[in-house]
Amino acid sequence: MDILTALMDGLWVALQPANLGLAVLGVVIGLFVGAMPGLGSVNGVAILLPFTFVIQEMTGSYTAPMIFLAAIYYGAMYGGAISSITLGIPGASTAVATTFDGRPMALTGQADKALVAAAVASFAGGTISTVLFTMFAPPLASVALQFGDPEIFALMLLAFATFVGLGGDDIPKTIFSICFGLVLATVGFDIISGEPRLIFFDMVGFSDGIQFLVLAIGVYGIGEMIWTINASRSDDKMAEVTITAKRVMAAIRSFAGAWRGTAIGSFLGFFVGILPAAGATPGSLMAYGVTKMASKDPKSFGKGNIDGVAAPEAANNSASTGSMLPMMTLGIPGSPTTAVLLAGMVIWGLQPGPLLFSEQPDFVWPLIGSFYVSNVVALLVNLAFIPVFLWMLRMPFTILAPIIFVLSLVGTYAAYQDMFDVWLMVLFGAGAFFLRLLDYPLAPAVLAIVLGPIAEPKLRQSLLFSDGDISIFFTRPIAGPITITALILILLPLIKLIRDKLRARRAPAG
Amino acid sequence: MRRAEIVTAVILGLLSIYLMWKSGAPPAWNPDAGRFENIGIVPGEGVGSGFWPFWLSGVMLVCSIWIGVNWFLRKSPPSRSEEPYLDSFAKRSLLLVGGGLLGFLILIELIGFYGAMFFFLIYYLGALGRHSAVRTLSIATAVPVFSFFFFDVAMRIVLPKGYMEPLFIPLYDMFL
Numbered sequence: 001m002d003i004l005t006a007l008m009d010g011l012w013v014a015l016q017p018a019n020l021g022l023a024v025l026g027v028v029i030g031l032f033v034g035a036m037p038g039l040g041s042v043n044g045v046a047i048l049l050p051f052t053f054v055i056q057e058m059t060g061s062y063t064a065p066m067i068f069l070a071a072i073y074y075g076a077m078y079g080g081a082i083s084s085i086t087l088g089i090p091g092a093s094t095a096v097a098t099t100f101d102g103r104p105m106a107l108t109g110q111a112d113k114a115l116v117a118a119a120v121a122s123f124a125g126g127t128i129s130t131v132l133f134t135m136f137a138p139p140l141a142s143v144a145l146q147f148g149d150p151e152i153f154a155l156m157l158l159a160f161a162t163f164v165g166l167g168g169d170d171i172p173k174t175i176f177s178i179c180f181g182l183v184l185a186t187v188g189f190d191i192i193s194g195e196p197r198l199i200f201f202d203m204v205g206f207s208d209g210i211q212f213l214v215l216a217i218g219v220y221g222i223g224e225m226i227w228t229i230n231a232s233r234s235d236d237k238m239a240e241v242t243i244t245a246k247r248v249m250a251a252i253r254s255f256a257g258a259w260r261g262t263a264i265g266s267f268l269g270f271f272v273g274i275l276p277a278a279g280a281t282p283g284s285l286m287a288y289g290v291t292k293m294a295s296k297d298p299k300s301f302g303k304g305n306i307d308g309v310a311a312p313e314a315a316n317n318s319a320s321t322g323s324m325l326p327m328m329t330l331g332i333p334g335s336p337t338t339a340v341l342l343a344g345m346v347i348w349g350l351q352p353g354p355l356l357f358s359e360q361p362d363f364v365w366p367l368i369g370s371f372y373v374s375n376v377v378a379l380l381v382n383l384a385f386i387p388v389f390l391w392m393l394r395m396p397f398t399i400l401a402p403i404i405f406v407l408s409l410v411g412t413y414a415a416y417q418d419m420f421d422v423w424l425m426v427l428f429g430a431g432a433f434f435l436r437l438l439d440y441p442l443a444p445a446v447l448a449i450v451l452g453p454i455a456e457p458k459l460r461q462s463l464l465f466s467d468g469d470i471s472i473f474f475t476r477p478i479a480g481p482i483t484i485t486a487l488i489l490i491l492l493p494l495i496k497l498i499r500d501k502l503r504a505r506r507a508p509a510g
Numbered sequence: 511m512r513r514a515e516i517v518t519a520v521i522l523g524l525l526s527i528y529l530m531w532k533s534g535a536p537p538a539w540n541p542d543a544g545r546f547e548n549i550g551i552v553p554g555e556g557v558g559s560g561f562w563p564f565w566l567s568g569v570m571l572v573c574s575i576w577i578g579v580n581w582f583l584r585k586s587p588p589s590r591s592e593e594p595y596l597d598s599f600a601k602r603s604l605l606l607v608g609g610g611l612l613g614f615l616i617l618i619e620l621i622g623f624y625g626a627m628f629f630f631l632i633y634y635l636g637a638l639g640r641h642s643a644v645r646t647l648s649i650a651t652a653v654p655v656f657s658f659f660f661f662d663v664a665m666r667i668v669l670p671k672g673y674m675e676p677l678f679i680p681l682y683d684m685f686l
Contacts, residue, residue, distance in 0.1 A: 039665065043665065047665060170580075171576075172573040172574075172577050173573070173586075175569065176570050176573035176574065176577070179566040179567070179569045179570045179573070183529055183563050183567055183570070186533075186563040186566075190559040193558075193559045195548070196537060196538070197563060198532050198533065198563060200532070222611070226604065226608070230600045230603055398634070398638060398639030398640075398641065399639065399649065401607075401634070402635060402639075403649075405634075406630065406631065406653060409614065409615075409623075410627070413623065413670075414661055414669070423615060426615060433604075437511075437514070437595060437596075438511070438514060438515055438588045439586065439588055459557070459562070460556055460557045460561075461556075463556050463557050464555075464556030464557070467553070467554075468556070468557075
């Protein structure tokens with residue numbers, strides 16, 4: 001049976017009314033779970049996993065419950081952008097990069113464009129990655145296996161390198177912000193030696209570490225809101241946006257300008273997604289950084305560039321499909337959500353691994369077919385709900401601001417269920433406000449706290465493997481080129497600075 | 511703004527030194543280990559637990575000094591600005607909004623999330639936003655009710671309820 005025939009059969013099964021209904025339900029649930037700050041796809045999938053047994057009993061199929069869970073995963077990836085754009089709070093780590101340009105677009109009355117760009121880019125990323133998944137699943141799985149600790153660390157280094165320029169021209173403040181985020185990520189017990197690190201004032205709350213959402217919601221939910229209150233000095237609406245079918249169509253047409261970010265996000269996201277331990281968050285951050293570097297107008301990033309919304313959204317959706325690849329072909333989950341999905345497959349008696357495609361085609365191809373269907377469903381549902389999301393922005397600021405404060409506190413508690421984190425989040429928010437007044441870029445700190453827990457263990461395991469020899473990052477065939485590229489990117493601002501100085505010196509003489 | 515720039519750089523520099531000091535602390539169960547023994551590469555054991563945070567904090571310290579140099583040379587916009595760091599409007603909003611948030615947090619510890627969010631919304635919408643009583647009460651009631659059904663009932667994430675816990679027992683019986 002060739003791939004096309006198998007895919008057509010799979011699509012036919014996925015389009016059966018029961019499976020289609022489950023895909024729609026899953027996408028809607030995922031959309032709302034993803035849009036809620038503090039909750040992400042992993043919450044939705046984990047909480048609804050028990051319900052899939054009922055679905056399995058009702059349908060008598062293992063495919064139907066998996067279609068439902070995969071649809072929740074997709075829906076949540078689409079939904080993460082909604083709170084990033086409309087409220088300025090990244091609901092999940094995968095949507096952090098969407099906030100950088102999504103929120104400025106919302107504040108300048110272009111929320112409809114940003115939401116449409118997020119939806120269409122997510123659709124493009126999801127569909128391109130599903131095509132890649134369909135065509136290259138087994139060979140790509142073996143490529144992913146070539147990525148050991150040094151390669152993953154090199155990739156993380158590349159991710160940091162791509163966002164060194166995020167903070168604008170103030171290089172020391174940007175580097176400070178990155179290092180601060182990385183240091184915060186080390187708080188708690190060291191997972192290698194078991195030693196406690198940076199337990200400030202011997203407070204027990206720090207022993208669990210500082211989670212990324214505590215910093216992200218503090219910076220964007222509290223700090224940013226207080227800053228906006230201070231900067232706007234009025235009771236204006238957050239942004240005046242009217243929504244009509246004509247405007248939505250115009251927004252869809254304007255999406256053509258975001259092709260570059262969408263393409264970069266789709267391919268890069270898929271590739272990063274298939275790597276074990278990487279996943280959608282590094283994928284979306286790298287896509288943002290690479291798109292910014294590839295742009296003709298990199299200075300407009302962070303101020304409302306549509307490519308800055310499209311790239312991370314295409315990437316996180318693409319990576320979510322990519323992360324299913326090692327899960328299904330190797331039995332290795334690439335993200336927490338795929339770990340839960342893997343658990344579901346094992347519970348239903350399916351054995352993920354290289355033989356899954358040949359031994360369980362009746363499960364695999366309808367599931368792949370459902371990826372295509374879920375993407376179309378998610379796009380339509382998302383576009384249909386845009387007026388509801390924009391309605392939030394039309395509220396007077398004195399109504400929206402306290403609701404955002406409430407959501408920030410509740411979202412932080414819901415994520416970690418510890419009041420210590422809520423207090424810490426507010427403290428970070430206050431600190432972020434004071435630093436923001438002095439032009440300290442805080443996005444790099446948020447990105448660093450997300451990537452730090454992946455980067456540090458990979459660095460240490462690599463150095464343990466090489467007995468402390470750092471040449472391991474330069475001599476291995478995959479790690480070497482990535483590390484060198486990352487170092488060039490890190491040094492790029494310095495090279496630019498020296499070049500500008502030399503030009504300035506030559507100018508008076510000329 | 512200029513003074514705030516250098517004061518902040520000094521505070522962040524001191525924070526960096528503290529983080530370097532703290533990163534080198536030996537674990538409580540091994541008092542014989544010296545401070546900063548964990549910040550290098552131990553042969554056969556790999557990188558010590560303090561390596562990563564110590565050297566990152568070191569880079570933070572270098573950056574703080576760099577920010578200080580930029581301040582001296584008047585290179586960064588805040589180091590050239592003669593505007594006040596916080597004007598009277600900023601101080602007032604910080605006091606009202608920050609005070610409200612602090613009150614919200616304290617109320618959560620006492621009467622839980624739902625009660626606290628009701629009073630916080632009354633304060634913000636009614637006192638700060640000067641919205642009508644009907645609108646204020648409607649929103650202040652709707653948000654906790656929606657949150658209860660979303661978090662406690664649908665997502666099974668039970669938010670703290672403090673001294674108001676007994677009031678929720680009938681709701682648990684009905685919906686959970």
